[in-house]
Amino acid sequence: MxxxxxxxxxxxxxxxxxxxxxxxxxxxxxxxxxxxxxxxxxxxxxxxxxxxxxxxxxxxxxxIGEMKLQQKEMSRDGTTKYAFILTDGNIIESVLIPSNGRNTLCISSQSGCAMGCKFCLTSTMGFKRNLQPSEIVGQVLFIANELKSNKNNYINNIVFMGMGEPLANYDNTLKAINILQDEKGLGFSDRKITVSTCGITPKIMELAKISGVNIAISLHAVDEETRTEIMPINKKYPLQDLLSCCSELSANQQRQILIEYILFKGINDSEADATKLAEALEGFNCKINLIPYNEHPALPYQQSTPEVASKFMDILCKAGHLTIIRHSRGSDISAACGQLASKEK
Ligand code: SF4
CATH class of the missing domain: 1.10.150.530 (DNA polymerase; domain 1)
Incomplete structure (x- = not known):
């Protein structure tokens, strides 16, 4: 080496x-x-x-390292998935999502993932390795250069929602954010970067203390048992602590937290679940994204019906929570939320 x-x-x-x-x-x-x-x-x-x-x-x-593109696929809805091959042969994916004239880039922080969320295709790859800062920033740099040269277009927002748990690769994620934000680097402001986590509570607090980037919490359930069943990390960092952490963030740091909640048919999508969620988040400065699950034959979960999703949203809205249903993009090329997984294992 x-x-x-x-x-x-x-x-x-x-x-x-x-x-x-x-x-x-x-x-x-x-x-x-x-x-x-x-x-x-x-x-x-x-x-x-x-x-x-x-x-x-x-x-x-x-x-000077550079990213090597292995494959690029475009969805019917304009979403583009990039697969990059790393110097050791591992593969990572990034997804560019154009919407209303703006581009959001979803990037990976690890190759594979060790968190084991039961609904996620990345978790079936297992954990390969942490990405270096250059490999995290490299996804942005490669795609930003491509956009600029093809259409004089640029990336508006960056979300750490691709492969991996960014807070399990904390130091490199932080360095990457530093480079992305440096005015001499890529110059992205706090509000243009969102770090999404499955709930590594101590690291969320650490990040919030030193950085103003947006934080998104993948909550997906409002009782310990269901959350542990679908997200084993809940055993180590229980829901109760995660909710206390969110409460502290919204009270002390005056941040709006993004709560992500995938709706799984018959698992977490009942009216009682919606009421419980509304109560659990009462008083929080948060925005709730309800995400229809992207089914995959290798995974056992199903998508809630649109009627159930809409009822779920109504309950949250009536309780005063800012809530949207986030429609999936790029599912025909396996680029939607929870669908990223390298084909070479
Ligand atoms: S949902 Fe995120 S944290 Fe969970 S296994 Fe998939 S990539 Fe990892």
Missing amino acids: SDLKNLRDLTLPELEELAVKLDEPISRAQQLFSRLYRPLPNSFCQMHNISKKFLAKLNEVSF
């Missing part, structure tokens, strides 16, 4: 540290950092405006 550093794994302060080690002024690192996130600087020789002496020193200790 090479000791060379991938420069796209480094935040700006880390790159500045490297410049100092190489006996170069910090300003060179700042110049280089902004070049790394502009189109096409995939080798040192393409960086015409950076000092040749600095580039020669960097060439000894580092390289």
Whole structure:
């Protein structure tokens, strides 16, 4: 294994540290950092405006990693799924969802996932490995460059809702967010980035203390037993603690939390469940996304009927909760929520 550093794994302060080690002024690192996130600087020789002496020193200790596209599929509804092959052969997927003239990019934070949610196709892959910051940011960079060159278009929002649990790859997720937000990097503001978690309670609080990005909680059930059945992580981080954490976030941090609730037929979609959910979230500053389940032959769950979903939403709305039903995009190419899984296992 090479000791060379991938420069796209480094935040700006880390790159500045490297410049100092190489006996170069910090300003060179700042110049280089902004070049790394502009189109096409995939080798040192393409960086015409950076000092040749600095580039020669960097060439000894580092390289500029780039993402390799394996496959791209487009759905009937315009959603595009990108599969990237990593240097070790693992595959990750990202999904670009255009809607009303805006583009949302759903990115992966791990290859596979260890959380074992019973309804999710990614969990059937098992856990392969954590992504490096460059592999997380690389998905955004690749697709942003493609959009810019094809249609002079850009990414409006980034959601960490692809493969993996971002808070189980906490340090690299944080570094990636740092690079995505740095004005010399990709310049995404807090409100343009959403980190979605299955409920790793201590890390949610840690993230909320140091970052203003949006936080989405995959709740999916309002009693411990059902949640543990469909999301085994609930044994380690119980629902009650997760709800207390959400309450603290909305009270102390004055954040609007996004609550995600997939409707599974006969499991969590009764009127009693809706009432319980409304009560559990009473007083929270939150928005509830109800998500019709995307069925898959390999998984045992079924989608609730539209009538049941609509009744469920009515109950939440009547209780004063801002609620929408989020319709799935890209299900014909297995790009919808919970459908990401590499075909090579
Ligand atoms: S739903 Fe998210 S956390 Fe759960 S197994 Fe799938 S990718 Fe992992």
